[in-house]
Amino acid sequence: xxxxxxxxxxxxxxxxxxxxxxxxxxxxxxxxxxxxxxxxxxxxxxxxxxxxxxxxxxxxxxxxxxxxxxxxxxxxxxxxxxxxxxxxxxxxxxxxxxxxxxxxxxxxxxxxxxxxxxxxxxxxxxxxxxxxxxxxxxxxxxxxxxxxxxxxxxxxxxxxxxxxxxxxxxxxxxxxxxxxxxxxxxxxxxxxxxxxxxxxxxxxxxxxxxxxxxxxxxxxxxxxxxxxxxxxxxxxxxxxxxxxxxxxxxxxxxxxxxxxxxxxxxxxxxxxxxxxxxxxxxxxxxxxxxxxxxxxxxxxxxxxxxxxxxxxxxxxxxxxxxxxxxxxxxxxxxxxxxxxxxxxxxxxxxxxxxxxxxxxxxxxxxxxxxxxxxxxxxxxxxxxxxxxxxxxxxxxxxxxxxxxxxxxxxxxxxxxxxxx
Amino acid sequence: xxxxxxxxxxxxxxxxxxxxxxxxxxxxxxxxxxxxxxxxxxxxxxxxxxxxxxxxxxxxxxxxxxxxxxxxxxxxxxxxxxxxxxxxxxxxxxxxxxxxxxxxxxxxxxxxxxxxxxxxxxxxxxxxxxxxxxxxxxxxxxxxxxxxxxxxxxxxxxxxxxxxxxxxxxxxxxxxxxxxxx
Numbered sequence: 273x274x275x276x277x278x279x280x281x282x283x284x285x286x287x288x289x290x291x292x293x294x295x296x297x298x299x300x301x302x303x304x305x306x307x308x309x310x311x312x313x314x315x316x317x318x319x320x321x322x323x324x325x326x327x328x329x330x331x332x333x334x335x336x337x338x339x340x341x342x343x344x345x346x347x348x349x350x351x352x353x354x355x356x357x358x359x360x361x362x363x364x365x366x367x368x369x370x371x372x373x374x375x376x377x378x379x380x381x382x383x384x385x386x387x388x389x390x391x392x393x394x395x396x397x398x399x400x401x402x403x404x405x406x407x408x409x410x411x412x413x414x415x416x417x418x419x420x421x422x423x424x425x426x427x428x429x430x431x432x433x434x435x436x437x438x439x440x441x442x443x444x445x446x447x448x449x450x451x452x453x454x455x456x457x458x459x460x461x462x463x464x465x466x467x468x469x470x471x472x473x474x475x476x477x478x479x480x481x482x483x484x485x486x487x488x489x490x491x492x493x494x495x496x497x498x499x500x501x502x503x504x505x506x507x508x509x510x511x512x513x514x515x516x517x518x519x520x521x522x523x524x525x526x527x528x529x530x531x532x533x534x535x536x537x538x539x540x541x542x543x544x545x546x547x548x549x550x551x552x553x554x555x556x557x558x559x560x561x562x563x564x565x566x567x568x569x570x571x572x573x574x575x576x577x578x579x580x581x582x583x584x585x586x587x588x589x590x591x592x593x594x595x596x597x598x599x600x601x602x603x604x605x606x607x608x609x610x611x612x613x614x615x616x617x618x619x620x621x622x623x624x625x626x627x628x629x630x631x632x633x634x635x636x637x638x639x640x641x642x643x644x645x646x647x648x649x650x651x652x653x654x655x656x657x658x659x660x661x662x663x664x665x666x667x668x669x670x671x672x673x674x675x676x677x678x679x680x681x682x683x684x685x686x687x688x689x690x691x692x
Numbered sequence: 693x694x695x696x697x698x699x700x701x702x703x704x705x706x707x708x709x710x711x712x713x714x715x716x717x718x719x720x721x722x723x724x725x726x727x728x729x730x731x732x733x734x735x736x737x738x739x740x741x742x743x744x745x746x747x748x749x750x751x752x753x754x755x756x757x758x759x760x761x762x763x764x765x766x767x768x769x770x771x772x773x774x775x776x777x778x779x780x781x782x783x784x785x786x787x788x789x790x791x792x793x794x795x796x797x798x799x800x801x802x803x804x805x806x807x808x809x810x811x812x813x814x815x816x817x818x819x820x821x822x823x824x825x826x827x828x829x830x831x832x833x834x835x836x837x838x839x840x841x842x843x844x845x846x847x848x849x850x851x852x853x854x855x856x857x858x859x860x861x862x863x864x865x866x867x868x869x870x871x872x873x874x
Contacts, residue, residue, distance in 0.1 A: 317861045346732035396772040410772040412800035461766035636728035657723040664746040
């Protein structure tokens, strides 16, 4: 019986040889984690259950990243719940400010989530690790609590959708544009409950950071996971990081897909998602003049070193427009240091952008760059829902780091070529 | 089964809810259900004060115990925050009926003990402020105002027990599943 990548990983985490879409399975979990918003509820449930230990302290992470550095007393109390629990139960992977990063950038960087893994995280963007060929998905806090105790969780095996990208990408077009285009084509519930599998010649040459950007936003199409078959690019990324053995799985040639989408993306321009849904996607070249107040470059979607390089290439020798606040947020402490060593932070500071310590902060309207009524932001983040970055009457436009940087310079949403 | 049919009995009545409905549109996201700016606490009563406020600022002040939320497709899309079903439940809402639910919200709602049903027909023909009577055991949704009944998939007995236990952890504790493992 042929299987897809998603089915193979799930089957390998049960005692079954074969699994089929629609089946309910109890599966072993390789790694699970929560953050300062979701873990307090999981910890409360864990304590109320009477459990006396976690299933494996090496396979649980607690990452305070959303409202950290603590934005107020209530946030500080939330983080304290994580810290106290980590000490009491010997959680190996708890990250204090100064060592932490945005969870979905940090865990792959440290080699804690790996190809072939089943990973659950109490955060919807856990699907990011699909870029490595892991079955990784977001769950609620209570599911996390149960997994911390038992090392297992239950899943309905998702049907798979295949996406095949042909052609050659134009300059300034990358993973963010591909995933925004895809969501624009199928809608915010176009892959609801499904496994998305990204394939084709364009994907085979796509760097890991771009794959992570794409997998990260699979949830924005409603998907359970967004998967890439591991290959040489994966091997290069994993080597020297992996903390455990790992396995490369691939779909069988005759595996069954619910739908297959094939697109030639050679003519694709940089894409922007307009308020207030990630499916409201237009090529940047089709937009009228849209003045902006803020730019955010960072997040689990686009806060990696390659993203900062892309932004710096546009910002180098230029200034952020006088009516714009430009925030650059390296996603982890290591990315921050690498950006410093490469001279990227110098470029941002010379451009009069603000550079922050790692945090999810503004992406979810938490802190560090909240919008007032009527304000408009271009962000490299993943959601542009009403009120996502602040006041319910503010607006968020989603784009790549290059488009965000160009927009910061020109004070309006712009193609990177316009600043040349 | 759709139409002005006679209503069937609903078990012992413990899983029947009757209330006024609040209608929302498609793709209601978790930031609309409970904005992230309020997530520095997980206290249900605090969250309830801001439930749905960015979609309808009057909702938190006007919703009454037992009221029912009715929405279009993909309700609860976005984040994995359990604060979303917690806020809805703490606001007094007895159940949510939608054309469809986003995956994580669906799971979280049951885990938090908030009953939800998918029923496109009931949503399509509903008017703001109508009264619904909902039976989880049979899956019957009766629009009292319009005198019409609709059939959703019944909630299976173990899920009803889970809901009655206040959610997954209550259910698990009741069944002492963890004792041998802790």
